[in-house]
Amino acid sequence: MQSLPYLIIGQGLAGSMVALSLLERDAQVVVADDGHPQAPSRITPGLATPIAGPRLTFPPSGAAAVAASWQRWRHLECRFRRRLLYRHEILHAAGGREELQQYHRRLAESAFASWLGPAFTPGAHDGLLADPWGGFTIHGGLVDVPAFLRTVDEHLRSTGSRIDRRIEPQELRDCGDHAEVGGAHYQAVIFCDGPAGQENPWLSGIGLQRIPGEVLTVAPAYAVEPYIFHGRAGYLAPHPGHRGHFRLGATYGAPDTPARVTDAAREHLLGQLPRLLSRPPHMEVVDHQAGARPATPQRAPVLGRLPERPAAVLNGLGARAMLQAPYLAEALAEHLLTDAPIPEGCLAPASA
Numbered sequence: 179m180q181s182l183p184y185l186i187i188g189q190g191l192a193g194s195m196v197a198l199s200l201l202e203r204d205a206q207v208v209v210a211d212d213g214h215p216q217a218p219s220r221i222t223p224g225l226a227t228p229i230a231g232p233r234l235t236f237p238p239s240g241a242a243a244v245a246a247s248w249q250r251w252r253h254l255e256c257r258f259r260r261r262l263l264y265r266h267e268i269l270h271a272a273g274g275r276e277e278l279q280q281y282h283r284r285l286a287e288s289a290f291a292s293w294l295g296p297a298f299t300p301g302a303h304d305g306l307l308a309d310p311w312g313g314f315t316i317h318g319g320l321v322d323v324p325a326f327l328r329t330v331d332e333h334l335r336s337t338g339s340r341i342d343r344r345i346e347p348q349e350l351r352d353c354g355d356h357a358e359v360g361g362a363h364y365q366a367v368i369f370c371d372g373p374a375g376q377e378n379p380w381l382s383g384i385g386l387q388r389i390p391g392e393v394l395t396v397a398p399a400y401a402v403e404p405y406i407f408h409g410r411a412g413y414l415a416p417h418p419g420h421r422g423h424f425r426l427g428a429t430y431g432a433p434d435t436p437a438r439v440t441d442a443a444r445e446h447l448l449g450q451l452p453r454l455l456s457r458p459p460h461m462e463v464v465d466h467q468a469g470a471r472p473a474t475p476q477r478a479p480v481l482g483r484l485p486e487r488p489a490a491v492l493n494g495l496g497a498r499a500m501l502q503a504p505y506l507a508e509a510l511a512e513h514l515l516t517d518a519p520i521p522e523g524c525l526a527p528a529s530a
């Protein structure tokens with residue numbers, strides 16, 4: 179069955195990355211996507227945040243995932259001759275003394291230190307960041323996710339390997355050593371279906387969650403410097419490819435509650451601005467979107483073959499997908515083609 183293609187369900191961030199990783203290893207792929215407008219990959223501001231949270235941690239798949247993902251974005255930029263990852267300093271306003279102490283501890287750890295910039299005292303960014311405790315800089319960036327999805331879409335279409343439709347999980351037939359749908363045969367199905375995976379019976383044992391979130395696109399009344407302003411009140415980040423526009427986000431709803439645009443979230447996000455910027459300009463709201471982050475209760479991504487089935491999965495990327503998905507897609511391709519073990523920090527479908 180070596181010559182059969184893989185069928186990838188979903189061409190969001192995960193499915194796009196997995197398709198490229200398999201194609202680069204000379205495997206064949208067919209990618210199906212239903213174009214759901216609320217797919218998180220279509221609404222994410224694309225913050226590439228290597229270190230985050232009050233304890234200043236790497237995403238679940240660790241320091242290796244962050245470094246390898248960053249490199250992989252740069253590799254794909256060269257390959258497709260398109261700008262995908264924009265480097266921006268993250269000006270992080272510390273939430274208190276403990277966080278500043280944690281920053282100093284992290285500076286002493288080499289894996290963290292290379293992603294950390296200097297600390298600053300309160301008011302050092304006068305007129306910009308609201309930082310009553312001061313803060314520190316994190317070397318981060320922004321992924322132009324729409325440009326990436328378009329690039330992969332064009333690439334797949336140029337070889338006739340892109341299907342524009344929803345594949346119902348019930349249409350997929352388990353033929354033991356391969357899968358079949360509509361008379362076409364595949365070596366295996368790879369589910370990269372994001373939040374929709376929660377209703378996918380093939381993934382029922384995994385316990386995927388959806389964490390709803392809303393994000394605004396805003397146009398400040400006067401020019402704001404192109405930093406990523408970050409703090410406990412959220413973030414304000416440049417909108418790649420949209421000069422003068424920023425993304426203001428994001429809310430976190432209770433798991434598995436509906437993802438929809440609400441006035442309450444809009445008021446909340448705009449109301450947080452004075453806690454983020456010391457003298458926030460008036461912001462015109464240009465757009466307001468809602469979607470769900472695909473997550474797991476363990477907060478770790480799920481990756482690997484489904485036991486005893488011609489199927490595999492990459493899902494549960496959570497809120498920190500940009501610096502995990504490229505690395506995890508490479509790991510999944512190696513796992514499928516060479517039986518390489520799944521990386522640390524990930525859940526195998528059998529144990530999820």
Ligand SMILES: Cc1cc2nc3c(=O)[nH]c(=O)nc-3n(C[C@H](O)[C@H](O)[C@H](O)COP(=O)(O)OP(=O)(O)OC[C@H]3O[C@@H](n4cnc5c(N)ncnc54)[C@H](O)[C@@H]3O)c2cc1C
Nearest residue numbers: 188190191192211212214219222225345372391498499500
């Ligand atoms: C408000 C918000 C802000 C976020 N901000 C950030 C951020 O700043 N940084 C960050 O790293 N992450 C962020 N995230 C998280 C990130 O966007 C997601 O983790 C990531 O996009 C998930 O990608 P995915 O490919 O797994 O899923 P998806 O984007 O959902 O892609 C799955 C694709 O599969 C398609 N599909 C599903 N089922 C089927 C089917 N049966 N047949 C055909 N097609 C199907 C869907 O239409 C979709 O296109 C944010 C998420 C939200 C909601």
